Amino acid sequence: MSEVSMLGAINMAMARALEDDPRVVLLGEDIGVNGGVFRATDGLQDRFGEDRVMDTPLAETVLAGMSVGLAAQGFRPVTEFQFMGFIYPGLDQVINHVGRLRNRTRGRLSCPLVFRAPTGAGIHAPEHHSESTEALFAHIPGIRVVIPSSPSRAYGLLLSAIHDPDPVMFFEPTRLYRASKEEVEDSGEGLPLDVCFTLREGSDVTIVTWGACVKETLSAATQLAGEGISAEVIDLATISPIDFDSILASVEKTGRLVIVHEAPRNCGVGAEIAARVAERGLLFLQAPVERVTAPDAVVPLLRLEKTYMPGEKQIVDAARRVVRYA
Amino acid sequence: MGAIPLNKRLVPPTGEDRIAAEFQIPYRQYLDASASLVAEPPEFARNPGIMISLYRAMTLSRIFDAKAIALQRTGQLGTYPSSAGQEAIGVGYASAMQAVDAMTTTYREQPAQLWRGVTLVELLRFWGGDERGSDFSVPREDFPVAVPIASQAPHAVGIATAFKLRREPRVAVCALGDGASSKGDFYESINLAGVWQLPVVFIVINNGWAISLPREKQTATETLAQKAIAGGIPGIQIDGNDIIAAHQVCSEAITRARSGGGATVVEAVTYRMGDHTTADDASRYRREELVSAAWKLDPLARLRNYLANRQWWSKTDEEQLIAECREKVEAAVAEYMKLPPPSPADMFDYLFETLPPALQWQRKQFTGG
Ligand SMILES: Cc1ncc(C[n+]2csc(CCOP(=O)(O)OP(=O)(O)O)c2C)c(N)n1
Numbered sequence: 001m002s003e004v005s006m007l008g009a010i011n012m013a014m015a016r017a018l019e020d021d022p023r024v025v026l027l028g029e030d031i032g033v034n035g036g037v038f039r040a041t042d043g044l045q046d047r048f049g050e051d052r053v054m055d056t057p058l059a060e061t062v063l064a065g066m067s068v069g070l071a072a073q074g075f076r077p078v079t080e081f082q083f084m085g086f087i088y089p090g091l092d093q094v095i096n097h098v099g100r101l102r103n104r105t106r107g108r109l110s111c112p113l114v115f116r117a118p119t120g121a122g123i124h125a126p127e128h129h130s131e132s133t134e135a136l137f138a139h140i141p142g143i144r145v146v147i148p149s150s151p152s153r154a155y156g157l158l159l160s161a162i163h164d165p166d167p168v169m170f171f172e173p174t175r176l177y178r179a180s181k182e183e184v185e186d187s188g189e190g191l192p193l194d195v196c197f198t199l200r201e202g203s204d205v206t207i208v209t210w211g212a213c214v215k216e217t218l219s220a221a222t223q224l225a226g227e228g229i230s231a232e233v234i235d236l237a238t239i240s241p242i243d244f245d246s247i248l249a250s251v252e253k254t255g256r257l258v259i260v261h262e263a264p265r266n267c268g269v270g271a272e273i274a275a276r277v278a279e280r281g282l283l284f285l286q287a288p289v290e291r292v293t294a295p296d297a298v299v300p301l302l303r304l305e306k307t308y309m310p311g312e313k314q315i316v317d318a319a320r321r322v323v324r325y326a
Numbered sequence: 327m328g329a330i331p332l333n334k335r336l337v338p339p340t341g342e343d344r345i346a347a348e349f350q351i352p353y354r355q356y357l358d359a360s361a362s363l364v365a366e367p368p369e370f371a372r373n374p375g376i377m378i379s380l381y382r383a384m385t386l387s388r389i390f391d392a393k394a395i396a397l398q399r400t401g402q403l404g405t406y407p408s409s410a411g412q413e414a415i416g417v418g419y420a421s422a423m424q425a426v427d428a429m430t431t432t433y434r435e436q437p438a439q440l441w442r443g444v445t446l447v448e449l450l451r452f453w454g455g456d457e458r459g460s461d462f463s464v465p466r467e468d469f470p471v472a473v474p475i476a477s478q479a480p481h482a483v484g485i486a487t488a489f490k491l492r493r494e495p496r497v498a499v500c501a502l503g504d505g506a507s508s509k510g511d512f513y514e515s516i517n518l519a520g521v522w523q524l525p526v527v528f529i530v531i532n533n534g535w536a537i538s539l540p541r542e543k544q545t546a547t548e549t550l551a552q553k554a555i556a557g558g559i560p561g562i563q564i565d566g567n568d569i570i571a572a573h574q575v576c577s578e579a580i581t582r583a584r585s586g587g588g589a590t591v592v593e594a595v596t597y598r599m600g601d602h603t604t605a606d607d608a609s610r611y612r613r614e615e616l617v618s619a620a621w622k623l624d625p626l627a628r629l630r631n632y633l634a635n636r637q638w639w640s641k642t643d644e645e646q647l648i649a650e651c652r653e654k655v656e657a658a659v660a661e662y663m664k665l666p667p668p669s670p671a672d673m674f675d676y677l678f679e680t681l682p683p684a685l686q687w688q689r690k691q692f693t694g695g
C-alpha cells in the first residue's frame with residue numbers, strides 16, 4: 001500500500017485496468033509521452049505501448065466519436081478530454097450516440113466507454129478551465145456521471161467505470177488532484193457505482209455534496225460539531241442516476257437538507273435532489289431545503305474564483321439556518 | 327476520364343516561389359448516360375452473372391423505395407427518405423465490401439443496407455418507428471443509420487482503429503452526403519484517418535442537394551473529393567450513376583485500405599431524384615427541369631441498357647424481376663404489418679445492460695407494473 005494523491009490514484013486505476021484487461025485503451029491529447037496535461041497518464045505509454053495509450057490529433061469530435069466506434073467493436077476506451085470546457089464538441093456524440101447506441105440497436109451494439117475530464121475551479125487556471133457543467137450530462141439518458149472526491153474513491157470508482165458495460169462520464173475535480181494523499185491499495189477492486197457514500201454520520205442535518213465541495217463540507221461539519229450540530233455528510237459520487245433512496249433515508253432521520261455544489265444554481269443537480277425530496281419526503285422536513293451553490297454567473301477568472309465557489313462559511317451558515325429554523 | 331486541376335484558386339506563384347505541393351483529383355467513368363463504354367472496363371463488367379446480380383439489387387431497392395413512400399402516404403410508415411436515383415453508388419460500394427467489413431451510414435443508404443443483408447422487414451420496422459429494425463440480423467457490426475449529419479464519420483474511424491489494433495484485414499466504410507462533407511466531423515475524421523493510416527473509406531454521396539441547399543452553395547471547392555487532400559489521403563471523383571465505376575473504384579479503395587494502404591475519399595456524383603424526405607416538398611426550391619434532366623442519367627436504366635445491349639437481359643427477364651421484387655416487398659410489408667408493437671418496457675430494458683436501481687421506479691411507472 002502506498003500514499004497517493006487523487007491523480008496518483010487515477011493513474012494507478014488506469015494502469016491496473018490496462019494490465020488486467022486487454023480491451024482497455026487510452027485515448028487523448030498529449031496523454032502519451034507527456035502523460036497528459038495533469039500527468040494523469042504519466043508513464044502509461046512507456047509501460048503499455050503506443051497501441052494501448054494513444055495520442056490523438058487535437059479534435060474532440062472525432063475523439064468522442066471514434067471512442068464510440070472502438071467501444072462498439074469491443075474495446076474499452078478510456079478517453080481523456082483535457083478540460084471539461086473542451087469536451088463540448090464531443091457532447092453531440094454523447095447525446096446522440098453514446099447514450100443511445102445500446103437502446104437504438106436493441107442491445108446489438110453497446111458503448112462501454114469512459115470519458116474523463118478535469119472539472120471545477122480553484123487552481124488559478126485560464127478562462128474555460130474551471131467548468132462544473134455536470135448537470136448538462138446528468139440530463140442525458142443512457143449514461144452515468146461520476147465525480148470522485150478522494151484518492152481511494154477515485155481509484156475504485158474509475159475502475160468500476162472502466163469495467164462497466166455502459167458509458168460513464170468521469171469528471172475529476174482539479175482542485176483535489178494534488179490536495180491530499182491517502183493510502184490506496186492497488187487491489188483491482190472497484191467501488192460500487194449508483195450509490196452515494198455517507199462520509200460522516202449525523203442526526204441534525206443532511207448535507208449532500210460531491211466532488212471538490214466535499215472538502216469544504218467535511219470541514220464545515222467539523223465546525224458545526226463544535227457548536228453541537230450533528231451533520232450527516234453524503235458524497236453523491238454518482239451524479240446520474242442519483243441514489244435517491246439513501247438521501248431520503250438520511251433526510252427522514254435528520255429532517256433537514258442542505259445541498260452543496262460548485263456548479264451554478266439554475267437547474268443544477270441540487271434542484272433535482274430538492275425536487276425529489278419535495279415529492280417523496282416533504283413531510284420529513286422540519287425546515288426548507290437550502291442550496292449552497294455558485295451563482296448563475298459565468299465562472300470568473302482567478303481573482304474572483306474564491307468568491308464564486310461555495311465556501312465552508314456558507315455551508316456552516318446554511319446548516320445553522322435549517323437547524324435553527326423555527 | 328480526364329483530371330480536374332486544382333489550380334483555379336491557388337495563389338499564383340511568383341518568380342521566387344517553388345511549388346510546395348501539387349494535387350490532382352481523378353474522375354472515373356466507364357459507362358456514360360447512354361450506356362456506352364467510354365473507357366476500357368474492368369473484368370467484372372464482362373461477367374453477365376455479376377452485372378445481373380448488381381442490377382437485381384438496384385431494382386429491388388428502387389421498388390422497395392416506391393412502396394415505402396406509398397406506405398408513408400397512407401400513414402403506415404413514418405417520415406421516409408427516398409434513395410431513388412442513388413442505387414448504383416449504394417450497391418457499388420456495398421458489393422465492394424466483404425461481409426467482415428463494417429459500415430456506418432446516413433439514412434439514405436437503403437441500397438447498400440439491403441446488399442449488406444439488412445432485411446426489407448428491418449428497414450420497414452425502423453422507418454415505421456421501431457428500434458428493433460436496427461437490430462440487424464445479418465450485418466451485426468454495421469451501425470444503425472445516423473441522422474445527425476456526419477456524426478457517423480468518427481464512428482468509422484473508431485471501427486477502423488479497432489481493426490488496425492487487432493491487425494485484422496477488415497475495412498470500415500462510411501457513407502455520407504455532400505452536405506455532410508461540410509461538417510467538422512468529416513474533416514476531423516479524414517484527418518485522423520490520414521495520420522493513422524486507417525483502413526477506412528469515406529463515400530461522399532454527392533446527390534446535388536442537402537435538403538434545399540444545392541451543391542454549389544454548399545462549398546466553393548471544385549470537387550468534394552479534394553477535401554481528402556486536407557486529410558493527407560487520396561480523393562477521387564466518380565460518376566456515381568455508373569455501377570461499373572462505383573463498384574470498381576470502391577473496390578480499389580477498399581482493397582488498398584485492407585492491405586494497409588490507408589484511407590480514401592470517393593466522391594460519387596449522383597442525384598437525389600425525390601424530395602428530401604416524405605416531409606419535404608422539393609418544388610419549393612428545385613425546378614422540375616432539373617429533375618427531368620437527371621432522370622436521363624438514371625443508373626438503373628443505364629445498367630439495364632448495358633445488359634440489354636449485350637443480349638444478357640430481355641423484356642421477359644425484366645418483367646419477371648419486377649414481379650419477383652414486388653412479391654418480396656409485399657411479403658415484407660405483410661410481415662411488418664403483423665409484428666406486434668414494441669413493449670413500453672423496451673425503453674428501459676435497452677438503456678443499460680442492467681437498469682440502475684435508481685431507475686426501476688420509472689420503469690414501473692411507464693409499464694404499469
Ligand atoms: C447535424 C445536423 N444538422 C441538420 C440536420 C437536418 N438535416 C437532415 S438531412 C439534412 C441535409 C443533409 O444533406 P446531405 O448530407 O447532402 O445528405 P442527403 O440528405 O442529400 O442524403 C439536414 C440539414 C441533421 N440531421 N443533422
Ligand SMILES: [Mg+2]
Pocket residue numbers: 503504505531532533534535536537
Ligand atoms: Mg445531399
